[in-house]
Amino acid sequence: MVTDVHALNGKLPIADDRYDTVIVGAGAAGITAALAAAQAGDSVLMVDENPVPGGLIGSDVPLFFGGRMTAAVQNAGRMIEQVFASNPALQTAFDAGIDVRLGTAAWGLYRNGPALQTMPEAQLGLADAERAWMVGFDRLVLATGARDLVLGFAGWDAPGVMGAQALHALLVRYDALTSRRVLILGSGALACETALLAKARGLEVAGLVEVLGAVQAPAALARRVAAAGIPVYVGHSVAATRAGIDGIEAAILRSAAGADVAIACDTICLALGTIPATELLEAACIIPGDGITLAGDAAGPAPDMAYVTAWAQALGRLAPADTIVCQCEAVTRADLLDVQPPHYLARPSAMAARSLATLIADGPAHPDQIKRLTRAGMGACQGRRCRTQIACLLAESSGVPVSQVPMASFRSPVRPVPLHLLADGQESAAMADGWDVWFGIPTQWTPYADIGTPREAEIVANGGNMHV
């Protein structure tokens, strides 16, 4: 059989390490799964990206930290200790012989499927501060938790606007939150629990905000919030914010009747819901099965999109056109609604006739199209902060429920990994030998005039690689 030396077949190496079971995420669900696997006699690796490097926390990866972390997050040693202290079950996992690696992020999942048949085995890509490597597994449990559901409003790109998951992480896991006075958006269980936690940890809670006409949490929880003296602004939305050098200083809430009230706060916490963190699967274009399972919040319920839509529309109505939607690429609401190219490109007059509406009229639009045109979602946070907003905007403009709109896609690496770390240090000889800029088809680059002449034979004999 003829083989193409330039094809990928046989060139991807087997994994650097191999375990019966690999667990991503050392939260409650991950540890439970790890202990069960260890008890069944499996060799077990459990990785957790916490402590997340300070640089990534600053980029709002993987949670929406909103710049409200102390300098302590830059101290890796202190952060490791803190992660341990806040999660005593980790010690149990160590004692059970589980290989626990903290500060280790899973950035890619690879398994043979349609359009990828060259993996020698299923593999998970990992990276810590020193290196990247691949692990093989028989069973993989993704206990990756949930990430923040983010919606924007005027000034939400100032330091001090954050997600409830991030607030919890900075407060409990890292003990590195700088916030003093928090205003919480939402009045469901997540919002109420966040308020009670913040209060218990000595923060002032300026209140809860709810765009709907009533508190959303179960009555018992709502009573505890009321008993703690935390006001709830029902029927209110965020009209504006005031920010200074250190970020958020106040939120201006507007009632349904149009009355404004200014609430002093240094932090606005989005607690409208969380999203199962399944980006490893999404980037790999695979669904659970064949030894890969989701556990804990990663398997958890999708957010209540009807509620999220109500919020997105309420915030959207009050957001000025220049409100940023994508922080990484500084794309505004107006840019999105007009599908404008980024500011470093000319904005030709013909664009005036083009908009999100015309894009939708041309056929159901996909958020990835909007991403390609406006760059929204093309930054280092991979759209974690803007994908829900864009989906809501697209749904609203299309007149369909957001559940019918596809989400922007995730791509490996699902965590930013520096080139020099991601780089494969021990490339296989087959990979090096078979490497060509393009396909290595010798006849492809023959200048047209030389086709069918002796010159062509000469070029092909020389390997023909003349890709420029």
Added chain:
Amino acid sequence: MADFPKGAAVIVIGAGVTGLSAAWWLARSGVDVIVLDKGIIGWEASGRNGGGASHYQSPLFAEEQRLWPQMDDLLGYPTEYVRERIIIQRDQALLDHYLAVGRMCTAIGYRVDPLDAKQAQELVPLTDETCLGGIHLRFGGHANPQRTVQAYAWALQDLGGRIFQHTRALAIETAGGRAVAVLTPRGRIACEALVVAAGPQSGMLLAPLGINFPVTSARAEMIVTEPAPLMAIGGVDGNGLYGRQTLRGNLAFGGGPHEWIAMTPDGPAARPTSPLIRNLARRVAEMFPRAAHLNVIRSWAGVIENTPDGRPIFDRRENITMATMSGVGFGLSPASGHAIRDLVLDGACSFTDLSKLGLGRFADLPDDWREQRGWAA
């Protein structure tokens, strides 16, 4: 969405760069044209490529060179086209090879200047003293594939052309060897002439007509970093890579092994990347040591159409014009559309000889040509 039409003078199957450019050229000539795509415009190779436009070997290249600098104005929408390219190397044998390629290009009329180590390091500030030198192409360039696809589509619509997305051509209806209509799930559309520019699917569409249009598919991968300071010339290749620095500053590069994949009429079921992105990361870090600290923030894969000799196909049978670019279709698209327009309206290309790119060259191609090359999925 516009009402589904009964007919058009010309139907183009495939809204990649080849089909869209062809339709735009036809519309410029006042032709009533409809473009059909099974999905979204540019969703396949045309929106997932490296954006390179330096295909000196092609008979379309002179026309491409004439057109690219005007494309933003002609289309009315930005393509992010930037002129010229540089190829640097850190391996003496590769450098010698590219110096020879440069001399060859200069000899055929496309000027290439050799760069010594110092010149190369100055022109490419992200590299360092490991760069041994390179070549500076005083021709060619690069553009943003996704913006370009959309620009063709909008420009076509501005001229009255119609695009139907999510509308797969199921079959071509013929009468006496001539295409008379295209069947889609939304209805039948009659046509006076047909263009098949369906990339990897072109062969499947044409086979029932008794036309052997040999093309097969492979998946290729690219990675992209967070932005780096802008280099004066962003089209820098080398170290086994092709790609570009975008005007935003991101480094987007591909290269290395591809994977031959099975193709269906619906297109690929998925377009995943593989751990090859680690090999790409290594080569980018080696080529640009001063950018090695930058985060890789994304990767993607696209499916590439390939003919048995890696060369485009341009041909016409009766009123059916068919074209595929065999992996170099983005850069040449301004000219490929012009050539297709000429074939459809005039029966022959007005600006260059395409006789060596016809289907005739595959008359004796055995059925197992993929296996013979090791290209079977």
